[in-house]
Amino acid sequence: MSRSRTNLGTGELLVELRRDLSVPLHQQLESGIRDRIRQGLLRAGAVMPATRALATDLGLSRGVVVEAYQQLVAEGYLVSRTGGYTQVAPAAAGIQVEQKSAAATGEPPRIDFKYSKPDVSQFPRAAWLRSIRKVLNETPNRSLAYLDGRGTAELREALADYLNRVRGTSARPENMLICNGFAQGSRLLLQVLAAAGYRRLAVEDPSDNEVRDVATKAGLETVGVPVLETGLEVEALERSGADVVLVTAAHQFPTGAVASARTRAGLVAWATKHDVLVIEDDYDAEYRYDREPIGAIQGLAPESVVYAGTASKTLAPGLRLGWLILPSRLVEPMSTAKVLDDRGSPVFDQLTFADFVARGEFDRHLRRMRPRYRRLRDTLVGRLTERVPDLVPIGVSAGLHVMTWLPPDLTEAAVTNAALERGLGVYGLAPYWVEKAGPEGLVFGYGNLTEPAIVEGIDLLADALGSLRRQ
Structure with missing residues (x-):
């Protein structure tokens, strides 16, 4: 790919020059440019200002700038190119990397x-574009107004059909809420539960620590419950005194344990017996390789389980698309909380995803x-x-x-x-x-x-x- 030569060719360069010092101006200019290259502020390949333009900008004779450039070319910091322009030399990249490594600046692992x-990289762009075009062409004007806090009816209906068919849920569109990923959905849910009088959240031990931080900010106490090969230990949950539990039953994070039929039945029995709540984070259940699919717990007890899903693992985290299937008593407070939080997720994203799911593209992508x-x-x-x-x-x-x-x-x-x-x-x-x-x-x-x-x-x-x- 060709590199634009106009970004600095006639532009400015911030270099401090002290005319009250005995150090010659060309040496000060050399030192200033050299230091910026070493610090990585002028990256390898960056085009330098033209000598005449830089001389005018800094109030110098052109000969001073030419002398400084020539010295830096000789040292390997700059390189002159055919056509009369000057770049930071590619070899300067090695200097920058070495400096960063020595300073331990936290470069990501290779x-x-x-x-x-x-x-x-496997995001189905062509199929997604077809859905975008259809939505832009066919969406009525009224759909661009403020939304129901639960999200567009089209997406809730498409997801309810998909989840009931694939995950064994008992979802009704009117009990679903669209959110900006699991992060927003879980934050709003824990805030609503805390306001409703819930006090203690049980989590799998070990488990993702982000939700624990969110629970603490919402005013909930968290308690860990051990994870066995068959999933969360229900007997320990009974002793925990929790009134809500968060589980990753289909594929526990991080152990990978799959909740057995006995564990799943035990969670439902615990929730119905004590009139408490199970939050089922079904974060990557679509990807299974060596076993039969495990249905969602929500399908066993829709009024005792909040089901949470997301497109982050199946499509892309950057979409920020998530969904909750809620017990009837939580629909109104959660809808209100969503509206207060952000007035609703973007309508075109929701409608595009709705069409993508309804046309079977989501299934094809997963296959x-x-x-x-x-x-x-x-x-x-x-x-x-x-x-x-x-x-x-x-x-x-x-x-x-x-x-x-x-x-x-x-x-x-x-x-x-x-x-x-x-x-x-x-x-x-x-x-x-x-x-x-x-x-x-x-x-x-x-x-x-x-x-x-x-x-x-x-x-x-x-x-x-x-x-x-x-x-």
């Missing part, structure tokens, strides 16, 4: 196993992505088995991540630091424990990686572990 990153993610999962599990066999993956049957426990001779801090030194991002369980620190382990997200990157990443991890053990 290969990153961070969770919650789907492959957004295309499942084998792609499965290949990535298989590559990760296979390479772990081959190179680091004492890291045994669990929770591999669904979703976009796997977890491994660490052997006793390794710690999360040592492993993650050693990996980062090699340009590899791996992440421990420490942030996810609720009541107290539990066994140490690693979480591997693989959704946005390629198969070669996964292979190289696990090879780097094996090298890091070998180095730690030799020490």
Whole structure:
């Protein structure tokens, strides 16, 4: 791609010159430009102002600017190009990277196993564009006015049909609410529950820590309940004194446990017996590889369960599209809370997604992505088995991540630091424990990686572990 030469060619350059010093002006100019390149403020390839324009801007003779440029060209900081313009030399990029590394500025890892990153490069742009065009051509003017706090009827109807068919929910469009992702939906829900008198939120231990922070701000106490291989321990939930529980039953984060039929029935029994509430975060249930689909708990007890879904893992986080299926008693307060918060999610986004779902494009996209993610999962599990066999993956049957426990001779801090030194991002369980620190382990997200990157990443991890053990 050609680079524009007009961005600085006749523009300005901020360099401080002191005419009361004995240092020659050309040397001050050289030093000022050199320092800005070293600091990364003038990046490699940036076009410098023309000598005549810069001389005029700084009140210098053109010869002073020419002399400064020539010296910096000789030192390798600048390069003269055919056509009479000057750029920051490509070699200067190495200087900048070295400075950043030495300053430990937190450059992202070259290969990153961070969770919650789907492959957004596979977003179905052509199908989405067809829906956008249809919506722009056919949406009546009245739909552009302020919305019902629950969101457009078209999207609520399309999602209710889809979720009832695919996830086994018992959704009615009038009981659904469209929100800006799970983040907004959970925040509004916890605020509404706190205002209604709920006091204690039980969460899976371990679990994502973001919701706990939101609960605290809403005025709710949080308590951790252990996660077993069969899902959340219902007996411990009974002892917790909680009046609302948040679960990721279809594929627990981060352990990957799937709630058994007994656990699911136990959650429903707990909610109906005590007249309390289950929040079911169904964040990545569409991606399953080695097991039959598990229906949503909401379908078993619609008036005792809030179902939360999102397009963040299935399409793209940047869409900020999420949805809640609410018990009847929460529809009005949640609708009011949504209106007060932002007056409603953007109408064109909702209508586009509604058409996308109704035309079957959502189903087609998921059918295309499942084998792609499965290949990535298989590559990760296979390479772990081959190179680091004492890291045994669990929770591999669904979703976009796997977890491994660490052997006793390794710690999360040592492993993650050693990996980062090699340009590899791996992440421990420490942030996810609720009541107290539990066994140490690693979480591997693989959704946005390629198969070669996964292979190289696990090879780097094996090298890091070998180095730690030799020490």
